[in-house]
Amino acid sequence: MSEVLEDNSVKESLINITTDLASDDFSRYLIDRMHQLEQRNLFLKEQQLKTEAEKRKANSQKLKFERELRQLRSEMERLKAAPLIVGTIVDVLENDKLIVRSSTGPQFIVGLSKFIKESELEPGTQVAMNQQTLAVISILPPSKSRLIREVELVKSPDVDYSQIGGLKEQIREIREAVELPLSNPEAFVRIGIDPPKGVLLYGPPGTGKTMLAKAVAKHTDTCFIRLVGSELVKKYIGEGARMVRELFKLAIDNAPSIIFIDELDSIAAKRYDGATAGDREVQRTLMQLLAEMDGFNPRGEVRLLAATNRLDILDPAILRPGRFDRFIEVKLPDADARESIMMIHSRNMTLSKNIVFKYLAKITDGSSGSDLKAIVTEAGMFAIRNERECVEVEDMENAVTKVLNHRKNSNQIVENMFQ
Numbered sequence: 001m002s003e004v005l006e007d008n009s010v011k012e013s014l015i016n017i018t019t020d021l022a023s024d025d026f027s028r029y030l031i032d033r034m035h036q037l038e039q040r041n042l043f044l045k046e047q048q049l050k051t052e053a054e055k056r057k058a059n060s061q062k063l064k065f066e067r068e069l070r071q072l073r074s075e076m077e078r079l080k081a082a083p084l085i086v087g088t089i090v091d092v093l094e095n096d097k098l099i100v101r102s103s104t105g106p107q108f109i110v111g112l113s114k115f116i117k118e119s120e121l122e123p124g125t126q127v128a129m130n131q132q133t134l135a136v137i138s139i140l141p142p143s144k145s146r147l148i149r150e151v152e153l154v155k156s157p158d159v160d161y162s163q164i165g166g167l168k169e170q171i172r173e174i175r176e177a178v179e180l181p182l183s184n185p186e187a188f189v190r191i192g193i194d195p196p197k198g199v200l201l202y203g204p205p206g207t208g209k210t211m212l213a214k215a216v217a218k219h220t221d222t223c224f225i226r227l228v229g230s231e232l233v234k235k236y237i238g239e240g241a242r243m244v245r246e247l248f249k250l251a252i253d254n255a256p257s258i259i260f261i262d263e264l265d266s267i268a269a270k271r272y273d274g275a276t277a278g279d280r281e282v283q284r285t286l287m288q289l290l291a292e293m294d295g296f297n298p299r300g301e302v303r304l305l306a307a308t309n310r311l312d313i314l315d316p317a318i319l320r321p322g323r324f325d326r327f328i329e330v331k332l333p334d335a336d337a338r339e340s341i342m343m344i345h346s347r348n349m350t351l352s353k354n355i356v357f358k359y360l361a362k363i364t365d366g367s368s369g370s371d372l373k374a375i376v377t378e379a380g381m382f383a384i385r386n387e388r389e390c391v392e393v394e395d396m397e398n399a400v401t402k403v404l405n406h407r408k409n410s411n412q413i414v415e416n417m418f419q
């Protein structure tokens with residue numbers, strides 16, 4: 001009996017051991033499996049994040065393509081849209097009706113879009129019209145021709161009175177004629193006279209006429225519209241005259257302003273019979289200029305300034321009182337003016353103490369402002385060539401000889417040409 005018992009207990013313990021062993025294996029197996037599953041889980045999570053990022057990217061790309069598609073569609077619509085007809089309002093009638101002239105000539109009574117404000121409807125305004133019904137769809141901005149955009153519109157030029165040598169009397173006169181009517185118009189009203197309409201600067205080349213005009217504009221802080229007369233000479237009939245009209249309109253829109261026509265002789269030369277078609281076109285431009293000058297109010301905020309070095313060839317009509325009626329002669333500088341012009345242009349140069357400008361002014365008799373500027377610059381060039389620290393008297397003297405000789409020679413060449 002005890003043997004049987006022993007046997008049983010042995011068996012039990014054996015089973016226990018095997019179950020122990022089996023459960024160890026199993027738990028190890030389970031732990032392994034768990035690790036594997038955890039790793040798998042991690043991998044899948046990573047995978048998921050990656051796919052989500054890709055999805056987001058694809059989504060944003062989709063949006064981008066959709067936007068592009070919309071843009072291309074609207075561009076296609078725009079290109080396929082029927083053209084609009086350009087017309088000009090002739091008259092505004094009641095009940096939202098207009099008389100317009102189409103660009104081909106005939107006039108029509110048409111309706112208009114309700115988005116157009118009544119205040120924008122003025123005879124002469126350009127409009128866009130539907131091709132079939134000719135209904136006015138939109139108002140076009142006032143057409144500024146390409147020509148007028150070429151005009152130099154400077155808010156404030158960079159020349160100051162202090163940069164002008166001599167010309168004291170001229171500066172005073174020009175300020176009276178141009179600045180005063182802009183800054184103190186009451187003075188003219190009080191005395192009961194009209195300020196001069198146009199001021200004409202005349203004199204030999206290079207004496208500072210253009211500079212003077214710029215300095216006035218700078219000082220008055222006005223809009224300065226500068227153009228050279230030859231820019232008004234155009235290829236097609238009527239173009240020059242239109243440009244003059246637009247020029248005055250531009251000046252009025254930007255008032256207070258100064259219109260400065262440089263080299264006036266290119267359009268305002270004397271008119272004569274038997275002119276060619278080209279001459280007649282220039283004359284038309286001149287007549288438009290005369291008409292505009294007659295039309296604008298002298299007390300208004302637009303001043304007209306012009307410069308020429310050929311007063312003798314100007315048309316008398318432009319010089320009569322009421323047009324260019326204030327003449328300012330800009331002469332060749334005298335000795336004092338020459339001295340100050342040279343001092344102005346050598347302000348930033350390193351000069352030897354031995355240079356006496358009074359002496360230089362004496363030996364440069366007959367030179368213009370631009371000659372004097374050339375002399376000073378040339379002296380600087382000589383100093384550089386001679387590897388000096390500063391400009392010496394000798395450099396100045398050489399420059400005077402060089403520039404004045406050069407001028408004499410070129411004058412001689414011109415004289416010989418006409419012999």
Ligand SMILES: Nc1ncnc2c1ncn2[C@@H]1O[C@H](COP(=O)(O)OP(=O)(O)OP(=O)(O)O)[C@@H](O)[C@H]1O
Binds near residue numbers: 167210212371
């Ligand atoms: N009085 C002056 N003071 C200082 N610089 C001057 C003077 N006069 C002329 N100059 C110099 O000469 C250059 C030419 O002057 P500006 O263009 O004013 O001459 P202009 O009288 O208009 O000549 P043009 O009749 O040939 O047009 C200026 O840039 C300036 O450097």
Ligand SMILES: [Mg+2]
Binds near residue numbers: 209210262263307
């Ligand atoms: Mg000039």
